[in-house]
Amino acid sequence: MSKLIEAKHLRRIYDDSGVQTVALDDVSLEIDRGEFVAIMGPSGSGKSTLLHILAMLDKQTSGSYKFDGKAVDTYSEDEIAKVRNKKAGFVFQAFNLLPRTTVLDNVELPLLYSNIPENKWRDMALEAVKIVHLEHRLDHESNQLSGGEKQRVAIARALINEPEIIFADEPTGNLDTKASHGLMEIIKELNEEGRTIIVITHEEEIARYAKRIIRLRDGKLEEDRVIKK
Ligand SMILES: Nc1ncnc2c1ncn2[C@@H]1O[C@H](COP(=O)(O)OP(=O)(O)O)[C@@H](O)[C@H]1O
Ligand SMILES: [Mg+2]
Numbered sequence: 001m002s003k004l005i006e007a008k009h010l011r012r013i014y015d016d017s018g019v020q021t022v023a024l025d026d027v028s029l030e031i032d033r034g035e036f037v038a039i040m041g042p043s044g045s046g047k048s049t050l051l052h053i054l055a056m057l058d059k060q061t062s063g064s065y066k067f068d069g070k071a072v073d074t075y076s077e078d079e080i081a082k083v084r085n086k087k088a089g090f091v092f093q094a095f096n097l098l099p100r101t102t103v104l105d106n107v108e109l110p111l112l113y114s115n116i117p118e119n120k121w122r123d124m125a126l127e128a129v130k131i132v133h134l135e136h137r138l139d140h141e142s143n144q145l146s147g148g149e150k151q152r153v154a155i156a157r158a159l160i161n162e163p164e165i166i167f168a169d170e171p172t173g174n175l176d177t178k179a180s181h182g183l184m185e186i187i188k189e190l191n192e193e194g195r196t197i198i199v200i201t202h203e204e205e206i207a208r209y210a211k212r213i214i215r216l217r218d219g220k221l222e223e224d225r226v227i228k229k
Helices: 047-054 077-087 103-113 118-131 147-159 177-192
Strands: 003-016 019-032 036-040 062-067 088-092 165-169 196-200 212-217 220-226
Touching: 003 047, 019 047, 019 062, 019 196, 036 047, 047 062, 047 165, 047 196, 077 088, 088 147, 103 118, 103 147, 118 147, 118 177, 147 165, 147 177, 165 177, 177 196
Parallel strands: 019 220, 036 196, 036 212, 088 165, 165 196
Antiparallel strands: 003 019, 003 062, 212 220
């Protein structure tokens, strides 16, 4: 398998008007294409900070980060945005759907920022909606959906650009147990089709869907192990 992510000695220090917080402290890791990784750790341990750097939404204070073989800090902001749009999909704990907007329109949203001709959008959105099994909800507005359905819309939206990797920050954080497992089954299928998945969770039973667990504590990598199935 080939390397998709190569991070060396990542540090991230937040500076809030002179108050410094070391959110990540010398974290090194590599992730191959096709892996399914869970990032775990107590609240405040640096999980979101790490995910944001890996997803190119934030930059490390020091250390190096290569995505797909290229050092991210050599890219311009425009190039980063392009790579992010083409190769990465995001799912967050808060569903971040547009209210009073249909499932289909929410799923099409990322295409507004793509070069894909508008006459292809509907079919692409339908395809993505099928993957998350929401064909029966196409014209529902997001506020008429359950939490589990909202998060599936968020996944469909993340899938629309056929991303190579999906980054999810506590995607089951607002879901009940049944909806959480339903969502993780979908994420697992995406991985089985070859997509790389990185998901933050603090629930052991959610992490068990992954094939590898990375644990952070106080910004440091505490454990990195493969889960035996
Ligand atoms: N924008 C920010 N400004 C200042 N401190 C921050 C910021 N974001 C996170 N932190 C701090 O960095 C540490 C790690 O945060 P975070 O990565 O969000 O942890 P986690 O996702 O594991 O809960 C925490 O101490 C948090 O308070
Ligand atoms: Mg977090």
